[in-house]
Amino acid sequence: MKKSHLVKLAAAAALAGILVGCTAPQPSEPTPSEEPTVLGEFVKLDNEKGNWLNLTPEQRQEDFDYLYQTLKENYPYFHVVQRITGKDMEKLYQEYREKVKTCGTDAKFFVILDQFTREADMIGHLSTISPLDYPWFKEAYENLSGDGYEDGARMKRIGEAYTNERTAFCYEKMDEVFWPIFDEVMEYYDSLEEDSSQPDSAPENQDEPQEPGNVETKILEPGKTAYIKIISFDMAEYEQDKKVLFDFYGQVKDYPHVIFDLSENGGGGMSYFDDLIAAPNIDKPLSTDVYMFIKSGDYNGKFIDFSEFRPIDEAPSLPRMNQEDFAGFDLYMPITYQVEPLSSEKMLNGKLWMLVSENVFSSSEYAAMFAKATGFAELVGTTTGGDGIGIDPNPIVLPNSGFLVRYSPIYGVTPDGASSQEFGTEPDIISPEGEMVLDTCLKEIAKLG
Secondary structure (H helix, E strand, O other): OOOOHHHHHHHHHHHHOOOOOOOOOOOOOOOOOOOOOHHHHHOOOOHHHHOOOOOOHHHHHHHHHHHHHHHHHHOOOHHHHHHHHOOOHHHHHHHHHHHHHOOOOHHHHHHHHHHHHHOOOOHHHOEEOOOOOHHHHHHHHHHOOOOOOOOHHHHHHHHHHHOOHHHHHHHHHHHHHHHHHHHHHHHHHHHHHHHHHOOOOOOOOOOOOOOOOOEEEEEEEOOOEEEEEEOOEOHHHHHHHHHHHHHHHHHOOOOOEEEEEOOOOOOEOHHHHHHHHHHHHOOOOEEEEEEEEEOOOHHHHHHOOHHHOEEHHHOOOOOOOOHHHHOOOOEEEEEEEEEOOOOOOOOOOOEEEEEEOOOOEOHHHHHHHHHHHHOOOEEEEOOOOEOOOOOOOEEEEOOOOOOEEEEOOOEEEOOOOOEHHHHOOOOOEEOOOOOOHHHHHHHHHHHOO
């Protein structure tokens, strides 16, 4: 049976440990009454299957200490994590360090790493790369490592981190024990869905629902209002989505209102927005100025050319800049995000609207920030999730295991110094609590007649 969207969500939830059974602060076996989760089952692997690397306790300790020291010297969001979550990363490090000492298997060590990074709630993209994610990152950065891509040299260095021999071996061996567990847990949730999804009298040859594409287009009111929903800025969907979008632009070229729904868009590639949404629908360049701040740690230096930055003492006074954060930076860079028109004529001539929410993050946050700053579209919804000013996260390769942890090296701020990660983008029109964002937008359109 083809997995539905519901099962995919269950899979993601199971891996993240947010289903019942994996909310404990340390790896532990779920009680018999708890629902199975991927990580909950993974930590129960015995010494034979759970030690595909055969790391010693000292090696696991060295890896964890290396991770924290690297973050301390390079990751710019320690204070932001504490302000947003109330968590002190130094105290968490000490707590999890004790767990590493007694974890016993490579599988439990991986889960401890994952739980430690999750404490930061993805602030600054801090996260442990799972077996579910590793192939995507490996392939993506291998494809971005050529001279034909912007900042190709940096992409090459990131790609080399994802493909290094130790990491490739680690995840290859980890796959052998991870995927059987993943499949078993997914079969469990599949069976629950099959039991509840259709009545016994449903025809056996009934067609299965089609998986939704990355782009959904609708005519909400013929001749007046068109709707475009984009689930992600996944660059793997770029060419296919370009055709869908450009064809639809042609159909609704003269509609007075076109709505871009990014309310569930968690990001992807910034060029997706620039090339497929902004550039086709402007007739003059649009730009906005921002600032990027960075620590000059050795690990950042492996991936970033510090010569492109300026000394921190040359930074201008920014009224909303958090001074506690500012004190930890060594360098800064003023940058201009600019999008050039695709042609002399816009593909869409009407007013553009953009639906946003707290789910908007990373490159979709960049889209929201850029759209509001330049007037490209009117934003409707709730304040976004942030972290839209910066560059691709750096991967940390742990020296003994080869496990990967990624983090954003850049602390991006708007022209007044407000942290993109901490404050996100406030929409032009706030959607009232309990009201669908699209409904709020349609009400605003109705007011215009």
